[in-house]
Amino acid sequence: MHRRDLLKSSALLMLAAGMPAAARRKPAPLLGEDGAGVQLYMFEPDLYRDFDGTLAKIAAAGVRSVELASLHRRSPTEFRAALDRAGLKCRSAHVAASSAVPGASGLSFDDLGKLTDDLKVLGARNAVLPLFQFPKDPIWGAPISFMSLMRPDSPPLPAGRYERMADFLNQTGTVLKKQGIKIGYHNHNGELAPIGDKTGLQILLERTDPRIVDFEMDAGWLAAGGQDPVVWLQRYRGRFTQMHVKDIRADTVVNYHLQQKPTEVGSGKMDWPAILKAARAGGVRNFFVEQEPPFPGARIDSLIKSLAYLRTLETA
Numbered sequence: 001m002h003r004r005d006l007l008k009s010s011a012l013l014m015l016a017a018g019m020p021a022a023a024r025r026k027p028a029p030l031l032g033e034d035g036a037g038v039q040l041y042m043f044e045p046d047l048y049r050d051f052d053g054t055l056a057k058i059a060a061a062g063v064r065s066v067e068l069a070s071l072h073r074r075s076p077t078e079f080r081a082a083l084d085r086a087g088l089k090c091r092s093a094h095v096a097a098s099s100a101v102p103g104a105s106g107l108s109f110d111d112l113g114k115l116t117d118d119l120k121v122l123g124a125r126n127a128v129l130p131l132f133q134f135p136k137d138p139i140w141g142a143p144i145s146f147m148s149l150m151r152p153d154s155p156p157l158p159a160g161r162y163e164r165m166a167d168f169l170n171q172t173g174t175v176l177k178k179q180g181i182k183i184g185y186h187n188h189n190g191e192l193a194p195i196g197d198k199t200g201l202q203i204l205l206e207r208t209d210p211r212i213v214d215f216e217m218d219a220g221w222l223a224a225g226g227q228d229p230v231v232w233l234q235r236y237r238g239r240f241t242q243m244h245v246k247d248i249r250a251d252t253v254v255n256y257h258l259q260q261k262p263t264e265v266g267s268g269k270m271d272w273p274a275i276l277k278a279a280r281a282g283g284v285r286n287f288f289v290e291q292e293p294p295f296p297g298a299r300i301d302s303l304i305k306s307l308a309y310l311r312t313l314e315t316a
Helices: 003-018 040-049 051-060 076-087 112-122 146-150 160-178 200-207 219-224 229-235 272-282 300-313
Strands: 038-039 064-066 089-094 126-129 182-184 213-218 238-247 286-289
Touching: 038 040, 038 200, 038 272, 038 286, 040 051, 040 300, 051 076, 051 272, 064 286, 076 089, 076 112, 089 112, 126 213, 126 238, 126 286, 126 300, 146 213, 160 182, 160 200, 160 213, 182 200, 182 238, 213 229, 219 229, 219 238, 219 286, 286 300
Parallel strands: 038 064, 064 089, 089 126, 126 182, 182 213, 213 238, 238 286
Antiparallel strands: none
């Protein structure tokens, strides 16, 4: 090596040594170590028609992790084997409050021992209540029809219901935490209806123990309720650990009744660079792309379009 090159190399090494470690470290991926995963609810009809083929297409799109919405009439062992064949990992699962809830996925909080065993077989460490549910149990009071909440004239749920739900999450989460499972709650837009000076989502966030209960932000439903995901991520820093990356069209009318106009991520009104930056800073580690029906074409094509957009943000 020439003397000039040696001096140049020595100078570069000295400069690097003087840099803070954080400056030399490669920045954390915007969408977590797995990149963008998928909430399998997006592919419910496809999975019932061709389970293995659909998982293979999802993996071929570059997805490495998924969140379950249903077991699709399979045992946890069968489901895990199918994921392994496709090269997919299950990071999280939506779990019904009770097997008595209409549309329960096959995973429920009825038997926590069984639920723990099932989740460990699947490889999931997050058990998420997907929406405010109403099992037939005295603690919930008179049953409420979930479908009634979709009517524009339906009143918001009273604060007491959310308080009981928060207590349920605290109590159930305490048991699950001992087994290495973290309980969570996934929002829609119904929890954003004003109840006095708060919303149902605020009650859940503020009444649950942050050491016990996590939250999964559905950014699209939050926006459909007229809220800015960035504001919530900053206000409740550390509480949202998972996110549904979901976009909505600009002509979506603000409402609290499960109404939105869906579109692929990056094609709607959401400011994803700001949202994802705030999410990473606020503690979100698992990101799952999801899109509500109707779809303009094949669901896998919508996923591919969303992923292509998100990859432009990773390399920006």
